[in-house]
Amino acid sequence: MYAGKKPKTEHMNQKITEQEAIRREALNQLLELGIDPYPSDTYEVNATAKMIHDQFPGDNSLFQDVQLAGRIMSRRIMGSASFAELQDDSGRIQLYFNRDEICPDGDKTMYNTVFKRLVDIGDIIGVKGFVFTTRMGETTVHVKQFTILCKSLRPLPIVKEKEGKVYDAFTDPEQRYRQRYLDLIVNPDVKEVFRLRARLIQSMREFLLARDYLEVETPVLQPIYGGAAAKPFKTYHNKLDTTLYLRIANELYLKRLIVGGYDGVFEFAKDFRNEGMSRFHNPEFTQMELYVAYKDYIWMMELVEEMTEKIVKDLHGTTRVTVGEHQINFERPWKRYTMYEAIEHFTGTDISSMDEAAMLQYARSMGVQADNTMGRGKLIDELFGEQCEPHLIQPTFITDYPIEMSPLAKKHRSKPGLVERFEAICNGKEICNAFSELNDPVDQRMRFEEQLELGRRGDPEAMVLDEDFLRAIETGMPPTAGLGVGIDRLAMILTNKPSIQDVLFFPQMRPEQKHRQKPDEDTI
RNA sequence: GACUUGGUAGCUCAGCUGGUAGAGCACGUCCCUUUUAAGGAUGGGGUCCUGGGUUCGAGCCCCAGCCAGGUCACCA
Numbered sequence: 001m002y003a004g005k006k007p008k009t010e011h012m013n014q015k016i017t018e019q020e021a022i023r024r025e026a027l028n029q030l031l032e033l034g035i036d037p038y039p040s041d042t043y044e045v046n047a048t049a050k051m052i053h054d055q056f057p058g059d060n061s062l063f064q065d066v067q068l069a070g071r072i073m074s075r076r077i078m079g080s081a082s083f084a085e086l087q088d089d090s091g092r093i094q095l096y097f098n099r100d101e102i103c104p105d106g107d108k109t110m111y112n113t114v115f116k117r118l119v120d121i122g123d124i125i126g127v128k129g130f131v132f133t134t135r136m137g138e139t140t141v142h143v144k145q146f147t148i149l150c151k152s153l154r155p156l157p158i159v160k161e162k163e164g165k166v167y168d169a170f171t172d173p174e175q176r177y178r179q180r181y182l183d184l185i186v187n188p189d190v191k192e193v194f195r196l197r198a199r200l201i202q203s204m205r206e207f208l209l210a211r212d213y214l215e216v217e218t219p220v221l222q223p224i225y226g227g228a229a230a231k232p233f234k235t236y237h238n239k240l241d242t243t244l245y246l247r248i249a250n251e252l253y254l255k256r257l258i259v260g261g262y263d264g265v266f267e268f269a270k271d272f273r274n275e276g277m278s279r280f281h282n283p284e285f286t287q288m289e290l291y292v293a294y295k296d297y298i299w300m301m302e303l304v305e306e307m308t309e310k311i312v313k314d315l316h317g318t319t320r321v322t323v324g325e326h327q328i329n330f331e332r333p334w335k336r337y338t339m340y341e342a343i344e345h346f347t348g349t350d351i352s353s354m355d356e357a358a359m360l361q362y363a364r365s366m367g368v369q370a371d372n373t374m375g376r377g378k379l380i381d382e383l384f385g386e387q388c389e390p391h392l393i394q395p396t397f398i399t400d401y402p403i404e405m406s407p408l409a410k411k412h413r414s415k416p417g418l419v420e421r422f423e424a425i426c427n428g429k430e431i432c433n434a435f436s437e438l439n440d441p442v443d444q445r446m447r448f449e450e451q452l453e454l455g456r457r458g459d460p461e462a463m464v465l466d467e468d469f470l471r472a473i474e475t476g477m478p479p480t481a482g483l484g485v486g487i488d489r490l491a492m493i494l495t496n497k498p499s500i501q502d503v504l505f506f507p508q509m510r511p512e513q514k515h516r517q518k519p520d521e522d523t524i
Numbered sequence: 525g526a527c528u529u530g531g532u533a534g535c536u537c538a539g540c541u542g543g544u545a546g547a548g549c550a551c552g553u554c555c556c557u558u559u560u561a562a563g564g565a566u567g568g569g570g571u572c573c574u575g576g577g578u579u580c581g582a583g584c585c586c587c588a589g590c591c592a593g594g595u596c597a598c599c600a
Binding site: 023076077081094100135136140154157158162168169174175186228275276279280378405406433461510 | 536550562568592
């Protein structure tokens, strides 16, 4: 099959363990027997493990001739009869192999050699047979014929379970994240987490499409990054001889589309921020941003309540979800506090009329690590983060933020110094952020100028002035409500996972030391 | 970035005051026609994260580093 050739890099980059060598030897023996360990043909399947468990016994004529495919997860060989477990996408089912039925003629090779010696745990096979119940009462496929679909060359971590107790669990977080495929194979709960995540996104998309908003795509590579206060990733385009940035938010491009005349646009977007990593932060993360013309932030709060309630019901059939030690209820309406009210509620102090000096002193007294470079708005935000946010477990809207922290939000219609903005807080963390979008181009330019000043004073996250965006706003953007939802954060809550790494298939990790290679090496 | 815990077989882990590296599963060989984390017997498998140091002798003690987890900080 390999015409006498051998891969050149194999022994350079890895040491072959005894078990791997044995599997490679089995691979060669299969080839010598004329069995293709990696066949090309379609393998037709007419059953799954779950379907058989759900429907058998029942109309048993359906189960006289089943055909399914999956990975072998265990084997118990007892001479000329054996049991194995097959795992497909839907779950596991037991298989029964009998030598004289696998091999009705004199030649017992398929059983004695191929099944017993050359097939390993982890191999993918297809089986044909009928369903029955063993003496021990387990639904089982009696195999008449099997086909090797893929030979596995590496041993699988085998997790065993009895009466709810798990033995030899595959738990090392590093290995689980780096080799997520193994995690998915041996830890079935993990598959379910990502199914829930997929349904979350599907449910949100359905909600938005049902309202006739347009799903759009905007650039990831941007000459000027904007829409949030964050440090970007920097890259370079050779032909244009230009520095480009990976987007930190989609906001400014989506607003351009509102200027262009779409009344509702949204995007599920990967955003990138070149900042620290933690169980709440991955360098790339998913955000859904929505902009709707002729609406304001009050209207947007209602949309968020309605959308979230629908999603939670779609996922869990109820509005109540267990998260850690809390029961969270997403039923409408949610509590609403202004930021000043929230701080007063949790600290007993009304800070609304304090000036910057008084605020600084007060914030320090409440345990905020404040320095003189922080303005009034930043102090309020720190105070809120310190004293309020962790206590907000049930979904709650916090409204009316200090203007200094929100250079893209519209000034409050009646409260000086504030903007028309809200965040929804749930389980002590922000899950979305929204405002009545600033569409006054004169004000927007001045806000950018204030950001430039912050940047000159050394704030690495200050926004840069985006002249093209201002040109769009000067053309005229209708009054617009905008929303950003952190999909990963929401997924953490709705799957009851404490870490963002548990809701990302491949969370960012340091490169593995032993496999570290320069990108220009030809092995990549 | 700070503190803290850890890194031993493919997986999960033990390893005494510093004295020849262990168990279970997995893997090899043999026996076994309804078993089920685990049939019986038997055998192989190790850069004890890396590099220094102390010592007659280091998986263990000391120093430095690498990697990972947790907590905190940063993250409008």
